Amino acid sequence: MYQRDIEIIMSYKKQFDFDYWTTEDLRLFKGSPYNAVTAPTYLVELGIPIDDPVIQANVDLLFSVLREDGRFKVYPKGGMVPCQTAITLTSLCRLGQAQDPRLANSYRYFLEMQEADGGWKCKKYSFGRGPETEFSTPMTTLYVLHAFIYQPNFKELRQLDGAVEFLLKHWEMKVPIGPCHYGIGRLFMQVEYPLGDYNIFHYVYVLSHYPKAQKDPRFLEAFEWLKSRTVADQIVVERHSPRLNKLAFCKKGEVSQLATKYYQMILENLTINKGAD
Incomplete structure (x- = not known):
């Protein structure tokens, strides 16, 4: 039913001459809303299964910028602000990763930083x-x-x-x-x-x-x-x-x-x- 929408979203996947809606230096929010944090959630919303290779590769990408304290480094330069971590954490949950133990520190981070x-x-x-x-x-x-x-x-x-x-x-x-x-x-x-x-x-x-x-x-x-x-x-x-x-x-x-x-x-x-x- 939404095949055309899926094709449009996928057409942005290499928009920055890299892959997975991002840049080679991993500016993950660049290109919003077709960025590495949100675009995969649209695909899942449209019926792409969570175990699809594209979704799983994107999940791996998001986890690759997870820091030990639970924050996500979504830009190569600059600080890490809570909104970026909150949005990335929510996206990973929407991509089926809510129970992944690697996210425990992210949840702990928010409970400690309230x-x-x-x-x-x-x-x-x-x-x-x-x-x-x-x-x-x-x-x-x-x-x-x-x-x-x-x-x-x-x-x-x-x-x-x-x-x-x-x-x-x-x-x-x-x-x-x-x-x-x-x-x-x-x-x-x-x-x-x-x-x-x-x-x-x-x-x-x-x-x-x-x-x-x-x-x-x-x-x-x-x-x-x-x-x-x-x-x-x-x-x-x-x-x-x-x-x-x-x-x-x-x-x-x-x-x-x-x-x-x-x-x-x-x-x-x-x-x-x-x-x-």
């Missing part, structure tokens, strides 16, 4: 150091929570409740916070697919897994907004990277069957919670 406000923070102050930069980074925090849902005991980790509360507080505040100035405004409220970045769909999907959020009026308000954007309980894609415009599985302005599967997971999470009452 900020006092409950979130995680990329301490790169591109916009200066105003009072808003005292807060953690919402997108990084959302990705960390996303990565943890692949762990069987994540609901037992009370430490994550602080991160959930941080994101729920941001729903109330709305204003841009953190060093990268992530806010909740017009762009955030547009339904973005494939899942990624900091937006209403990703926000509700991730938080729907956490018991602390499921009954919270702030989360339920966000869920009702997402629900209001559906058509017959199906997700209509409103935004994504312009570079994805040729792909049928996430065509803007149309219902996406694959995106709707995530919405169905949200409904299932809330139904399970209601049944627990």
